[in-house]
Amino acid sequence: RKEVEQDPGPFNVPEGATVAFNCTYSNSASQSFFWYRQDCRKEPKLLMSVYSSGNEDGRFTAQLNRASQYISLLIRDSKLSDSATYLCVVKNTNAGKSTFGDGTTLTVKP
Amino acid sequence: GAGVSQSPSNKVTEKGKDVELRCDPISGHTALYWYRQSLGQGLEFLIYFQGNSAPDKSGLPSDRFSAERTGGSVSTLTIQRTQQEDSAVYLCASSLGLAGDQYFGPGTRLTVT
Numbered sequence: 001r002k003e004v005e006q007d008p009g010p011f012n013v014p015e016g017a018t019v020a021f022n023c024t025y026s027n028s029a030s031q032s033f034f035w036y037r038q039d040c041r042k043e044p045k046l047l048m049s050v051y052s053s054g055n056e057d058g059r060f061t062a063q064l065n066r067a068s069q070y071i072s073l074l075i076r077d078s079k080l081s082d083s084a085t086y087l088c089v090v091k092n093t094n095a096g097k098s099t100f101g102d103g104t105t106l107t108v109k110p
Numbered sequence: 111g112a113g114v115s116q117s118p119s120n121k122v123t124e125k126g127k128d129v130e131l132r133c134d135p136i137s138g139h140t141a142l143y144w145y146r147q148s149l150g151q152g153l154e155f156l157i158y159f160q161g162n163s164a165p166d167k168s169g170l171p172s173d174r175f176s177a178e179r180t181g182g183s184v185s186t187l188t189i190q191r192t193q194q195e196d197s198a199v200y201l202c203a204s205s206l207g208l209a210g211d212q213y214f215g216p217g218t219r220l221t222v223t
Contacts, residue, residue, distance in 0.1 A: 032209065043201055043214035044153070087152070096141065096160055096208040097168070102152035 003027055004090050006101035013108055017078045021104045023071040023088030032091040033064055035073045037084045038103065044087055047073075078108045112136065114215035116202050122221045123192055131187045131218045135204030142185050143203045143212060144177055153201065159185065160208055192222045 006023050013019050025033075033050035048055065050062040050071055061074040071088055088101040115134040123129050135142045144156040155169040159179040170176070174192075179185040189196055199219050203212040 034211070043216050045214070046211050049211065093209045096158050096166055097155055098143070098212065099155065100145075100153040 001026060002102075003099045004088055004101040006086075006088050006104050008102060008104060010105040010107055013078055013106070015078055015080060015108055015110055017108075018074065018076050019078060019106060020075075021073045021086055021088075021106075023073075023101055025069050025071070025088075025090045025099075027090065027092065027099075028069065029092050029095075030069075030090045031093045033062075033071050034089040034091070034098075035060075035062055035071075036087040036089055036100075038087055039084050044100075047086070075106075078106075080108050080110065082106060083108045114202055114204050114213055116200075116215040116218050118218060119216065120219045120221075122223060125194060125222055126191055128188065128190045129192055129220065131189075131200050131220070133185045133187070133202030133204075133215060135183065135185070135202070136213060139204035139206050139210070139213075140182070141205045141208050141210065141212075142179055143205075144185070144187050145201045145203065146198045147201060147217075148198045156187070156200075189220075192220075194222050196220060197222045 035047040036044040037047045038044040050064045054063040059076045063072045085103040085105045087103045091098040117132045141160045143158040145153040157177045159165045174190045177187045199217040201217045203214045205212045
C-alpha cells in the first residue's frame, strides 16, 4: 500500500461545477499537509497548506481529518484554468521528508 | 525575487555515461530537496539537505546516485553509469527550514539513450 493514496481520476467536469478530491495517508506521525498543483510538463506549485481546522482560499477549501488520516480539496465554481493534476503531500516535519501522492487529474470543460 | 533554478533544462546522454545536475535554491533557504518524476508518475523523494546536518539519503535508488551541497547553497546531483531507467525529470525544491513551504525549480529532463 502506498503511503499517500489519491484517486487518479481523471475528473472531467463542466465549468462552474464543484469538484472534490480525496487523499488518505498511512503514516500517523505525519504533521504537515499540503495540496500542490502541477500543470502538464511543469513543476509542482504550492496551492495551499492544510490545517486541522480546515482552511479556505477563494474557491478552494482544504480539510484534514487526523483521526481518519484523510485530506480533501474542494474546488467551487470550476474554471477552465483549474485543469491540472492536484498532488496531495504529507510531511513528517521532524524527519524533513515529504511524500507525494501520484496526483488526481482534473479537466474542466466549457 | 529569484526562484529555484536548475540546469541544464534538458540532458540527453548515452547509457553508461555520468551526468551532473545542478540546483540553485532560493537565497536564504536552508533546506534543499531532490525528487525524481518518471513520465505519468508521482514524485519520488531522493535526498534532502538541511543546513549543516547530514543529508537524508534514504531515497537514493542506488549507489550510482550521489548529491552534494556546497556552502549551504548550490547542490549537484550526480548519476554515474547512467541506465535507461534513470530517464525522468529531476526536480529540486527548497524551503525555509524543514517546516517551510517547498518551492520547486523547473526540473531537468534527463533522457538516457
